[in-house]
Amino acid sequence: MAALTKNHGVRFLDAGEDARTVVTPDFSTITIVAPADEANPSIFPLETNVHLYGDEADKIAQLGDAGEIGDAIDDLLSEGIAASILVRRVEKMETRNEQLGAIIGDPSDRTGLWGLLDARAQTLVRPGLVISPGFTNDSLVGATLVTMTAQGTGYSQATATFASAGAMVVPTGTCVIEDGKVIGVQIDNAGIGIVGAVTCTIAGDGEGATCTVATGPAANPVALAMSAVCKRLLAIGIVDGPNLDRTAAGLWAERLRRDDGRYLYPIDPAVRRFAVLDGSDDTILTRPGSTTVAALFAKRDRARAGPYWSPENQTSSGIVGTARPISYYDGEVDHEANFLVSTCGVNTFIEGKELFGSETLSNDTNWRFVNKVRTENAIRASLPGALRKWRGENFTAHNALMVVKTVEQFLDELVALGAVLGYTRYFDRALNPNANMRQGILRIELPHENTPILSDMQFGMRPYSPAFDILAADIQRALGGYDAITLAA
CATH class of the missing domain: 3.40.50 (Rossmann fold)
Structure with missing residues (x-):
């Protein structure tokens, strides 16, 4: 082949590539x-x-x-x-x-x-x-809202000082001033470990501004x-x-x-x-x-x-x-x-x-x-390692097929294990424009459904009248030759 380097003698070339085996890492540590x-x-x-x-x-x-x-x-x-x-x-x-x-x-x-x-x-x-x-x-309690009970007058600057006995961290905040009034206090630090009431005192060059502080639990x-x-x-x-x-x-x-x-x-x-x-x-x-x-x-x-x-x-x-x-x-x-x-x-x-x-x-x-989450974690953690082989290879239809085959083999095994209910895969041309492929970008769609647990087992209970036909047949077999004529005699 003229496209290959010349050689006089025998040599071995890697002529083709096959799909790779996916190895799932340990998630149990x-x-x-x-x-x-x-x-x-x-x-x-x-x-x-x-x-x-x-x-x-x-x-x-x-x-x-x-x-x-x-x-x-x-x-x-x-x-x-x-x-x-x-x-x-x-x-x-x-x-x-x-x-x-x-x-x-x-x-x-x-x-x-x-x-x-x-x-x-x-x-x-x-x-x-x-x-x-x-x-x-813990659901740690902190300051959640400052409500102005009076905005006061004559303020060009003001400081909000919070206090709370026994708090691990006391809240802090900044006064918001407009037209000489303290129209609000922005909570900068909600504090933490608050066990009692929180008070806030406003001091500055004006007068009359007062507020109350609400507290509430926060996410751990x-x-x-x-x-x-x-x-x-x-x-x-x-x-x-x-x-x-x-x-x-x-x-x-x-x-x-x-x-x-x-x-x-x-x-x-x-x-x-x-x-x-x-x-x-x-x-x-x-x-x-x-x-x-x-x-x-x-x-x-x-x-x-x-x-x-x-x-x-x-x-x-x-x-x-x-x-x-x-x-x-x-x-x-x-x-x-x-x-x-x-x-x-x-x-x-x-x-x-x-x-x-x-x-x-x-x-x-x-x-x-x-x-379902752990199955998804395993899929997302396992595939990149197996697909690493194809990174840097020429962008050809064969190599794209080998990428898909690698994914298929892994998901087929997960379906067989019962970890995945089913999947499909396809090449969406609209999501693979020429400009992307020119840059080596290949996108394969991989819809799949991880298997849920059996959570709510429901049984519809109702009367079953044909059971009496079964009972009648059992009685007839048990009584044997005792038919209606014999009983009448």
């Missing part, structure tokens, strides 16, 4: 972000992703007894699994507000939860299930940060509810429900586990449910060799009950477990041991079930 102030810093440095397995007892012992990480690992191991675990230790802080801030971290500095974005590069392990036990349950900031991080990681964050009552759980969940809520699996109430502490101190502890749930996710993944199924209906081996009783009755609608799942979108435990619910905190019903 449980990732804990929390303080552990007695940990050995040489093994578990602050703000560092460290990978370990549940059977590395010597390494786990170096976490010490203080802080949340050691207890969380005990919760995981009590479920009878030797899990793959990522630990990210944050600094132990003095106040609750500071501790939440340390766990959230800074997205620019990659600290706290945001540091998990570097986990795969640092450890070669993908964070699949993310927890921060005991730090996602750790859970919100976790949802954003998990979106980047294609992971699931398991978040603990307030552990108060069903109304509080529903309100807590509603504040978190949003687009990225599909990456959060909520659980309420807390659970109870028997813990061996130091000799006579053995006792039953109240523990965040997220650690137990993470273990059940990992257990189901290992049992079925993939992340495509809900962890629901598994019974816990490590808990002795829940922190408050949750009513449940088979075949009935009116019980607390159904209220939590169906009304609030909050998963729970029934009968003190069985995981009940497959809900996420998505505001899009298409991503209501956690198994």
Whole structure:
């Protein structure tokens, strides 16, 4: 061929390419972000992703007894699994507000939860299930609205000073002045951890301006940060509810429900586990449910060799009950477990041991079930690696076909597994204009439907009169020769 370089002799050329096999990464590594102030810093440095397995007892012992990480690992191991675990230790802080801030971290500095974005590069392990036990349950109260009760007169400048006894952080705000009047106060910082009334005093070169301050709960900031991080990681964050009552759980969940809520699996109430502490101190502890749930996710993944199924209906081996009783009755609608799942979108435990619910905190019903989200995560995480082979190859019809064949083979397998109900794929010419293709852009449409769980099994119950025909026939067979004439005689 004149188009190829000349050669005198024998050589071997790669004459064609075939579709590539797609390899699904592991989504079962449980990732804990929390303080552990007695940990050995040489093994578990602050703000560092460290990978370990549940059977590395010597390494786990170096976490010490203080802080949340050691207890969380005990919760995981009590479920009878030797899990793959990522630990990210944050600094132990003095106040609750500071501790939440340390766990959230800074997205620019990659600290706290945001540091998990570097986990795969640092450890070669993908964070699949993310927890921060005991730090996602708050609904922190802050200032929500300043209402002017009098605008005053003669102001060219004014300062708003907020006060609230016992607040972790006192709100701040800026006066808005127009025509010598304070027409409003803009809340710059809503404050946090407010436990009582908030007052606001206006001082300046005018007089008479007064206002009142309304307060209200806000979405848990750790859970919100976790949802954003998990979106980047294609992971699931398991978040603990307030552990108060069903109304509080529903309100807590509603504040978190949003687009990225599909990456959060909520659980309420807390659970109870028997813990061996130091000799006579053995006792039953109240523990965040997220650690137990993470273990059940990992257990189901290992049992079925993939992340495509809900962890629901598994019974816990490590808990002795829940922190408050949750009513449940088979075949009935009116019980607390159904209220939590169906009304609030909050998963729970029934009968003190069985995981009940497959809900996420998505505001899009298409991503209501956690198994659908994890299946989508697996698809989006798996395909790029397999399709990397075609990046940089010439844009030909054959190579485009091989890209599609690679996708087809993977989705065919997911359909066979029952993880995807069905799919189609096509080349839309209108979405592939010449100008785009000239720049090497290929767009393939890939509509598909991930398999939902079986959530609501309904049976239409009604009388069935043909059953009496069956009964009559049975009677005739039983009576044998006792026909009507014989009976009359």
